[in-house]
Amino acid sequence: MTHVQHLKPFLRKTPFFEPIDRLMHGNGWIRWMGYYSPAFFDSEQSEYFATRHGASVYDVSPLIKYAIRGKDAARFANYLVTRDLTKVKPMQAAYTAWCDDDGKMIEEGTIFRLGENDFILNAALHQLHWLDESAYGFDVEIEEISDQLAGLSLQGPTSREILQQMGVQGIEKLPHFGIMETTVDGHWLRIDRAGFTGDLGYELWVKPQDGIWLWETLFRIGDPYKIAPMGSQALDWLRIEAGFILVDADYTGSHHALRPTSRVSPFEAGIGWCVGLKKDAYFVGKRALRAEKEKGLSRHILIGIEVEGRKPAPGSFLYADRAGKQEIGITTSAMWSPGLKKNIAFAKVPPSFVKPGTQMWIEIWYPKEHKIERSMVKCWAANRMFYDPPRKKA
Amino acid sequence: MNATYDAIVVGGGHNGLVTAAYLAKGGEKAGKNKLKVLVLERYHKVGGAAMSEEIYPGFTYSTCSYVCSLLRPEIFRFLDLPRHGLQVIPYEINSAPNPEGEGIITYRDHDRTRESLRRHSIKDAEAYDHYAMEISRQCRFIKPLLMVTPPDPTALNPFAQNRINPWGKRADLDGLLKIAAEFGRMGDKQMYEIIRFWTMSIGDFLDEYFEHPRWKGFSAASSIIGTALGPYSPGTAYVLLHHYMGEVDGQIGAWGFARGGMGSVSKAIASAAMEAGAEIRTNAEVDKIIVKNGKAIGVTLKNGEEIYAKTVVSNLDPKRTYLKLVEKSDLDAIDPDIHSYAKNFKIRGSSGKLNIALDGLPQFAGLPKEAAWGTIDIGGDFDYIEHAYDDYKYGSWSKRPFLDCVIPTTVDPTMAPPGKHFMSVFVQYVPYKLAEQPWTPDMKAAFEKDVLDTIEENAPGFRKLILHCQTRTPWDIENEVGLTEGNIFQGELTLDQMLFNRPFPGLGQYRGPFDNFYMCGSGTHPGGGVMGAPGANAAREMLKDFKNGVVKAGAGR
Numbered sequence: 001m002t003h004v005q006h007l008k009p010f011l012r013k014t015p016f017f018e019p020i021d022r023l024m025h026g027n028g029w030i031r032w033m034g035y036y037s038p039a040f041f042d043s044e045q046s047e048y049f050a051t052r053h054g055a056s057v058y059d060v061s062p063l064i065k066y067a068i069r070g071k072d073a074a075r076f077a078n079y080l081v082t083r084d085l086t087k088v089k090p091m092q093a094a095y096t097a098w099c100d101d102d103g104k105m106i107e108e109g110t111i112f113r114l115g116e117n118d119f120i121l122n123a124a125l126h127q128l129h130w131l132d133e134s135a136y137g138f139d140v141e142i143e144e145i146s147d148q149l150a151g152l153s154l155q156g157p158t159s160r161e162i163l164q165q166m167g168v169q170g171i172e173k174l175p176h177f178g179i180m181e182t183t184v185d186g187h188w189l190r191i192d193r194a195g196f197t198g199d200l201g202y203e204l205w206v207k208p209q210d211g212i213w214l215w216e217t218l219f220r221i222g223d224p225y226k227i228a229p230m231g232s233q234a235l236d237w238l239r240i241e242a243g244f245i246l247v248d249a250d251y252t253g254s255h256h257a258l259r260p261t262s263r264v265s266p267f268e269a270g271i272g273w274c275v276g277l278k279k280d281a282y283f284v285g286k287r288a289l290r291a292e293k294e295k296g297l298s299r300h301i302l303i304g305i306e307v308e309g310r311k312p313a314p315g316s317f318l319y320a321d322r323a324g325k326q327e328i329g330i331t332t333s334a335m336w337s338p339g340l341k342k343n344i345a346f347a348k349v350p351p352s353f354v355k356p357g358t359q360m361w362i363e364i365w366y367p368k369e370h371k372i373e374r375s376m377v378k379c380w381a382a383n384r385m386f387y388d389p390p391r392k393k394a
Numbered sequence: 395m396n397a398t399y400d401a402i403v404v405g406g407g408h409n410g411l412v413t414a415a416y417l418a419k420g421g422e423k424a425g426k427n428k429l430k431v432l433v434l435e436r437y438h439k440v441g442g443a444a445m446s447e448e449i450y451p452g453f454t455y456s457t458c459s460y461v462c463s464l465l466r467p468e469i470f471r472f473l474d475l476p477r478h479g480l481q482v483i484p485y486e487i488n489s490a491p492n493p494e495g496e497g498i499i500t501y502r503d504h505d506r507t508r509e510s511l512r513r514h515s516i517k518d519a520e521a522y523d524h525y526a527m528e529i530s531r532q533c534r535f536i537k538p539l540l541m542v543t544p545p546d547p548t549a550l551n552p553f554a555q556n557r558i559n560p561w562g563k564r565a566d567l568d569g570l571l572k573i574a575a576e577f578g579r580m581g582d583k584q585m586y587e588i589i590r591f592w593t594m595s596i597g598d599f600l601d602e603y604f605e606h607p608r609w610k611g612f613s614a615a616s617s618i619i620g621t622a623l624g625p626y627s628p629g630t631a632y633v634l635l636h637h638y639m640g641e642v643d644g645q646i647g648a649w650g651f652a653r654g655g656m657g658s659v660s661k662a663i664a665s666a667a668m669e670a671g672a673e674i675r676t677n678a679e680v681d682k683i684i685v686k687n688g689k690a691i692g693v694t695l696k697n698g699e700e701i702y703a704k705t706v707v708s709n710l711d712p713k714r715t716y717l718k719l720v721e722k723s724d725l726d727a728i729d730p731d732i733h734s735y736a737k738n739f740k741i742r743g744s745s746g747k748l749n750i751a752l753d754g755l756p757q758f759a760g761l762p763k764e765a766a767w768g769t770i771d772i773g774g775d776f777d778y779i780e781h782a783y784d785d786y787k788y789g790s791w792s793k794r795p796f797l798d799c800v801i802p803t804t805v806d807p808t809m810a811p812p813g814k815h816f817m818s819v820f821v822q823y824v825p826y827k828l829a830e831q832p833w834t835p836d837m838k839a840a841f842e843k844d845v846l847d848t849i850e851e852n853a854p855g856f857r858k859l860i861l862h863c864q865t866r867t868p869w870d871i872e873n874e875v876g877l878t879e880g881n882i883f884q885g886e887l888t889l890d891q892m893l894f895n896r897p898f899p900g901l902g903q904y905r906g907p908f909d910n911f912y913m914c915g916s917g918t919h920p921g922g923g924v925m926g927a928p929g930a931n932a933a934r935e936m937l938k939d940f941k942n943g944v945v946k947a948g949a950g951r
Contacts, residue, residue, distance in 0.1 A: 003487065003764035003804070010506045034505035102583075126508070128520035129603070144516055255524055258534055260581025 014061035015150040015211025035062035038231040047234035054226025055156035066121040070140035073117035084276035091179045097266040103288030104254040104263035150211040155201030158225035176393040198242020200391040243385035250332040270302040300348045304384030307343040308377040319361040399703040406435030407442025410709030411663040412929030413914040418670035421937040431672040436679035446657025450862035454809040455749040456655040460818035463640030463649040464925035473666040480662035484650035487768030490612040491852040497760035515606040525603045544919045545569025546894040597626040607775035615771045620882040622742035624783035629888040651802040685724040690911035707912035711884035712897035728907040735898035743868030743880030746824035751861040752815040756853040772797040789829020796822045826868040826879040833869045883922025904932040
């Protein structure tokens, strides 16, 4: 015998597995933290454009969700994350980082404030161990509730109309990063206005048993609004255009770093804006982050760059000079943007190179007719948020 | 008394064979300083504790060591062992049966492991990520230390009288700086962690991460195997690391089966050594090392034959080497401390071995069928292991022992007839000496019964499958294999006996107290396991001495 004949399937299926599987023509299943997740359906290009001209649906159920509740929940959540949560009211969400004691980022994501002392932390990595450890001395209960909610991310310019047609009362009034709870056709529904595409969009959460109802309703009503299912490949393009960083792609979470030097601070990850150094209470990593900010200790910053030509430049080295003598950094994520018609990337560069317009050189190796060719072209620092339409917040 | 050989290797275990192969090849820059090497082995075949034998017709047993991971990839590649027939097949499952419920099982696939652990404890499943990362960081620090000679800090003293490094002290300084730099690169927190980790008990370490008692007991397995320590004894966390720092194809912590049993490892190394020109003599037990004017000049065999060589290198454990093969007067003439170092060297045997031929594949309680592919650890929580240790402490075998079982025939078609299986059962804890009486056939039978009862409890129906069972106590292992007290590591792997203190203070760089005398067994840095690193490191030091003129080459030429 070998073992394979005896292994039982173990990858978990979200409540949307069946409808997704029926549409999956290119066998695009990949795994996401132990779940089946679609990478693409038929073509990632059409899925990408659907998000920018109509609406796309992406299964976000595998996101790891931690409920933080109890007498000290507000105090604890504010201690855990870098943002000042006293400014986040109940039924609001906030994008934030959370760090270790050295001010190095464990991860970043959204935290929902559902009530005064009721939070949900959305994460891509498992970290109950860390949360429990950090909660020492706080009267809070932390529970992993990933399986208790099924979620679809509905993103794109027609997403609001689709929800209106579905009968979601007051969706037009929901502000960017607002959360609402409602009932549609007798089904409980939580909606937050956020997403990973940088477009107008919403995340819809239902009880797992209502998943099929949500999926079918969305596609029935959304059809004239050009709704389409989407996989993670198209999502990756969208999030790069929007300037959103991704753990394990653009940075290593501090608990997963083998070397302490491979950890990064939120400043270095280019999300320094969500470090609330001014907040009154102490938060994990505050001391180190303050020192980094005051003394200018950041080693490099993750910025956006625009690159000459059309060759995408993932994992490419950046140089200060054309000869390639002075290496200054490396790209993490990169793509040719079909929407913006620009060659864009995220790059780690020293702080002296971050000013938009600063010119650098980049060495790109690309396959061409069974060979690998090299080109050394210009690139320049740019706002990492390459795509930021007014409708996102309107 | 002309030296016939450049080097005589005493003992043909895997490390001795590695030394022989490296010397015969003339070191890593092959061809430069080829030496004339003779390996002397007491048994009728080489291998020592890395041995395959047909004890029961049709079945090949890995009679001592049973899994392979630590064998350094550098050695694997330099000696081109695959060409000499060595194939290591990684396995990807570890499990622990549970007669009262669901067992524990982990897989190579991290997601599958998490799913599996979640059934016992969500907290532990999530903490596992952190724990695995911490172990990886520790491995990362120790890995560069394995294939180097441990630098001795006393060598920095310009007036030192020690004999560590006769041809220059620069290497020690460089080595220490390298370790310091590596240490510094770990970052503040990890620097503290390393010191904690190297000295603390596995029980304390696991308590920091996990809550589920059986999971903790299961995770502690690697840290007690081969040691005479309990799960809450300080120093056991390091032993865990020693078992994790191996790799198969760059995958840290992976273990595999050598196709054809562990003897294939020795066989391949011996073949590489012979191809390079080394001579191997079996049935040739060394009785004494001949020392003259503070110089090792050869050996006397049991049959009285004397063989002379420029250098002698011992693959035997430090106790056996210094207390049995060397005259006390010879030692005392150099340094009276060495005899007492040897006497006090900790080498307590703590493990036994059952090799069992099976009529079919056993089914373990609370485990899926695929569990049989990897290690099956029969035990329980810390209490179970601690009780097992208690029996040992007071001079008896564990009445309900901790067992590390593998069934290599789940993947290896060469070791048993089709449909039949060979199962290796490593038993922890078994004393070398019983408190009341010596090991007698009766006592051995009682020991065997306790082990088989424990397996039966965890794999109902197991007894009916047994075709043949070979049982080895530490006493047997000492007498049959030659490991003093049956200690599988040739000496306890605790911090007091590691790095430049392994085997003894001042002799940590493979050189013995006499001129032209060396050590190459697991009793030297970095220690036990079928790793080969001590053998390769010793050969490197010897070749340096030849190159620097401390020993003059060209024996018999």
